Amino acid sequence: MPLGAAPSIELLLVKNGVPHAVVVIPDEPVASVTYAADELVTHVAKASGAKLAIVRESEPRDPSVVPIYLGDTRAARALGIEAGKLPVETFVLRTTDEAFYIAGNDVVGPRREKNAADLESDRLYNSPQHEGLGDPLNMNTSAGTLFGVYEWLEHDVGVRWLWPGELGTYVPSLPTIIARPYNRTVSPHFFQRAIRPGLTFEVKHPALGFTTKAAEAYANDEIIYLRRHRMGRGTPITYHHAFVDWWEKYGRDHPEWFQLNPDGTRGPAKPGGRFSMSVSSPGLARQVVALWQADPNHPKFINAVENDIPGLCTCADCLAWDGPPPPDYQRFTPATSKVYGKRFVTDRYVKFWLAIQQLAAKDDPDVSVVGYAYFNYFEPPTSGVKLNPHIVIGFCPSSYWYPRAPDEHAWYKRQWTGWARTGARLFSRTNYFLDGYCMPYIFAHQFADDFQHEAKEGMAGTDFDSLTGAWATQGPNLYLLMRLHNEPAADPDALLAEYYTAFGAASADVKAYFDYWENYLMTHRALLTGPFDELGGSRWRSFAKAAQAVFPADCFPAAETILARAAKAVAADPDATRRVQFLRDGLTHAMLSARVSSLLTLGDPASTPERGAAALKALLEFRRRHEGEWIYNLNHAAWVEDASWKLSNETKQPADVYP
Numbered sequence: 001m002p003l004g005a006a007p008s009i010e011l012l013l014v015k016n017g018v019p020h021a022v023v024v025i026p027d028e029p030v031a032s033v034t035y036a037a038d039e040l041v042t043h044v045a046k047a048s049g050a051k052l053a054i055v056r057e058s059e060p061r062d063p064s065v066v067p068i069y070l071g072d073t074r075a076a077r078a079l080g081i082e083a084g085k086l087p088v089e090t091f092v093l094r095t096t097d098e099a100f101y102i103a104g105n106d107v108v109g110p111r112r113e114k115n116a117a118d119l120e121s122d123r124l125y126n127s128p129q130h131e132g133l134g135d136p137l138n139m140n141t142s143a144g145t146l147f148g149v150y151e152w153l154e155h156d157v158g159v160r161w162l163w164p165g166e167l168g169t170y171v172p173s174l175p176t177i178i179a180r181p182y183n184r185t186v187s188p189h190f191f192q193r194a195i196r197p198g199l200t201f202e203v204k205h206p207a208l209g210f211t212t213k214a215a216e217a218y219a220n221d222e223i224i225y226l227r228r229h230r231m232g233r234g235t236p237i238t239y240h241h242a243f244v245d246w247w248e249k250y251g252r253d254h255p256e257w258f259q260l261n262p263d264g265t266r267g268p269a270k271p272g273g274r275f276s277m278s279v280s281s282p283g284l285a286r287q288v289v290a291l292w293q294a295d296p297n298h299p300k301f302i303n304a305v306e307n308d309i310p311g312l313c314t315c316a317d318c319l320a321w322d323g324p325p326p327p328d329y330q331r332f333t334p335a336t337s338k339v340y341g342k343r344f345v346t347d348r349y350v351k352f353w354l355a356i357q358q359l360a361a362k363d364d365p366d367v368s369v370v371g372y373a374y375f376n377y378f379e380p381p382t383s384g385v386k387l388n389p390h391i392v393i394g395f396c397p398s399s400y401w402y403p404r405a406p407d408e409h410a411w412y413k414r415q416w417t418g419w420a421r422t423g424a425r426l427f428s429r430t431n432y433f434l435d436g437y438c439m440p441y442i443f444a445h446q447f448a449d450d451f452q453h454e455a456k457e458g459m460a461g462t463d464f465d466s467l468t469g470a471w472a473t474q475g476p477n478l479y480l481l482m483r484l485h486n487e488p489a490a491d492p493d494a495l496l497a498e499y500y501t502a503f504g505a506a507s508a509d510v511k512a513y514f515d516y517w518e519n520y521l522m523t524h525r526a527l528l529t530g531p532f533d534e535l536g537g538s539r540w541r542s543f544a545k546a547a548q549a550v551f552p553a554d555c556f557p558a559a560e561t562i563l564a565r566a567a568k569a570v571a572a573d574p575d576a577t578r579r580v581q582f583l584r585d586g587l588t589h590a591m592l593s594a595r596v597s598s599l600l601t602l603g604d605p606a607s608t609p610e611r612g613a614a615a616l617k618a619l620l621e622f623r624r625r626h627e628g629e630w631i632y633n634l635n636h637a638a639w640v641e642d643a644s645w646k647l648s649n650e651t652k653q654p655a656d657v658y659p
Contacts, residue, residue: 009097011095011099011178012176013052013177013178016176019053020066021052021067022052022054022061022066022067023068024055024070025054025055025056026074027057027058029056032134032143036071036145036148039228040068040153043159047172047177050177057073057074068101069102069103070102070149071106072103073103076103083144084105084107086103086104087105087187087234089105089143089188089230089233090186090188091145091148091151091186092148093152093182093186094182094183102148104143104146104148106143106146108134108142121238123200125196126139126197127199127222128219129220140232142232142234146227148186150230151486152179157177161482162502165225165630167578167579168471168630188486189455189485192237192427192460192461193230193461193462193485194463195226195464195466195467195481197467198466198636199222199635201633201639202642203635204652205638205647206651206652207652207654208620208641210655211624211655214634215635217628226482229483229486235300237300237301237461239301239394240303241305243307246277247275254287255267256278256281257284258277258313259277260315261314277306277307278317279349279351280317280320280351285355288304292360292367293360301367301368301392302367303370304371305370305394306377310338310376311343311348311376321351322343322344322348323344323384324382324383325343325382326379326382328411332399332408334399334529336533342376343376345376346373347381350381350422353387357390368389369390369392371392373394373419374394374396378398385422386422387424388423388424392424393419394429395415395427395429395430397415397430401432401528402435402446403443403446403521403522405525413449416453426454426458427461428454429462430465431540433478433481434465434541436470437468437544437547438589439551439590439594440514440559440586441474442521447477447480449492451480451481464481468636473587473590473632475514475583479495503580510580512562513559513562513563516559517559524550527549532545535549535603536603541640541643542640543644544596545597545644546603548598553591553595559587563580563587566580566583585626589623592619596645597644600616601644602646613648621659624659
């Protein structure tokens with residue numbers, strides 16, 4: 001068939017449970033193509049009962065069946081599909097009258113010595129089992145053929161990955177499977193699709209978290225799930241708070257690079273404290289570029305992300321670089337925020353990034369500089385300074401959590417639009433999915449509106465921090481988070497309908513259940529301010545200080561009733577019954593956790609380990625019985641509860657032995 005010609009016939013792959021196709025892979029396949037073949041065969045078998053054979057291209061095969069060519073085969077090249085020349089992570093889906101081709105860029109990049117930023121990236125985005133470049137489940141591996149297989153499974157077989165693990169894999173019964181006519185070349189919408197898997201939470205009271213074996217199994221299932229949703233990145237970009245150790249390294253010789261404090265000193269305002277930089281200092285920009293020049297890997301991105309603190313320098317040059325504050329500056333910043341009352345300093349930072357980029361461009365015109373829109377430089381610049389696509393900005397709000405009031409939500413979206421108008425490339429670098437603990441905390445539609453606005457306004461990539469794994473209580477949020485990366489223009493309700501369909505005859509009840517919680521959250525916004533302030537809780541770090549106030553006991557019975565109705569509706573459907581029970585287990589876990597929060601919260605001086613001992617024992621026994629269901633990332637639970645509850649030394653024992 002000539003290149004670009006539209007195929008006109010469907011290919012029969014399985015008929016009434018009988019294979020009519022064979023999977024053909026290259027004679028020397030890369031690991032991601034071998035894995036893609038296994039994934040295709042496994043899901044087709046679940047749908048139809050037919051197990052397709054996998055053969056190498058030079059091996060004999062039945063000429064009467066349809067070949068499904070995966071990867072860089074000779075047959076694909078003969079058709080004009082040069083998989084290795086496709087852009088990174090890109091794939092081709094093409095049918096002819098005789099064969100089906102799924103071929104993508106599966107090229108393993110050159111090996112290089114990892115620096116500290118690379119190691120940090122591996123830690124944040126991959127599981128320890130899959131840190132090697134070339135591993136199909138590694139975020140940095142270009143797995144175009146694998147992504148093509150997943151695309152086809154979604155579109156032609158109707159597979160849906162709802163949450164990690166077997167139960168969360170929905171495969172409709174499909175005794176006959178066809179490949180529709182295809183002639184498509186598909187690249188990811190975003191150069192980076194990153195959702196940090198939440199596998200690195202520090203656990204000081206391990207009895208609250210996973211057992212060792214369960215933690216390893218959960219990490220593997222979650223990474224598989226993320227790759228099935230095509231998480232990855234086509235560009236090896238690394239960034240973090242860039243100057244954390246600079247005072248120790250350079251403070252004595254170059255104090256002018258560091259914040260000028262109101263008392264006339266430079267550097268940390270107190271010994272060992274955090275500090276920001278004096279970004280107007282020409283020497284600072286030159287040093288950033290010099291360190292990049294000295295890197296033997298010569299990366300294409302220069303990390304210039306300020307430390308995890310507001311911009312505080314009061315020197316005359318930094319103040320002169322600042323633009324006027326916007327009329328609505330800090331209109332929606334909580335008075336308890338560390339940003340509240342701080343000077344508006346965005347313009348000094350964009351001028352700093354631009355200075356670095358212009359210096360570095362003398363050596364490499366293609367190099368880019370990474371910064372954050374964060375803290376008191378979150379709102380876009382006001383001095384008229386223009387950026388360019390070589391300035392890459394992570395949109396990183398330090399407040400403005402879901403749910404928002406309509407005026408706050410509109411204001412928030414205007415900030416993204418303002419940054420987009422500067423000419424910089426933007427990626428969404430938010431912390432909103434750290435919110436909600438294990439509670440039924442549903443903000444699906446407001447999140448989807450945000451995501452789709454950003455996608456329409458030029459979003460280049462994402463980096464969501466992090467997956468808390470509340471799969472059984474926050475499923476709609478998480479499903480939209482995954483699906484919108486590949487279908488950013490889709491109707492959110494149509495995507496949610498995919499999720500609900502997996503519950504069979506209970507789909508309407510499950511929708512009603514999550515609608516109940518979304519409405520609850522939107523109409524109880526006051527519970528997300530007052531109690532957290534009164535109890536000293538943080539939305540992302542110590543939610544369990546206030547869980548019992550946000551989700552009091554009287555909010556749960558209505559939800560229990562809906563799920564009981566759902567269970568009756570699917571009594572004759574074993575798979576749907578198990579999925580409804582998954583939600584019921586998640587709700588039970590939330591209620592048990594809220595009960596413990598009411599007894600052990602550090603926000604109540606009367607809390608003692610003894611007061612909550614019985615409730616905590618019941619919670620931990622429930623976790624041990626259900627930890628393999630993946631209702632929640634229990635290590636995230638332990639991380640939040642470490643900072644929220646009055647705990648005894650008993651919970652410092654491993655989960656394998658206590659309770």
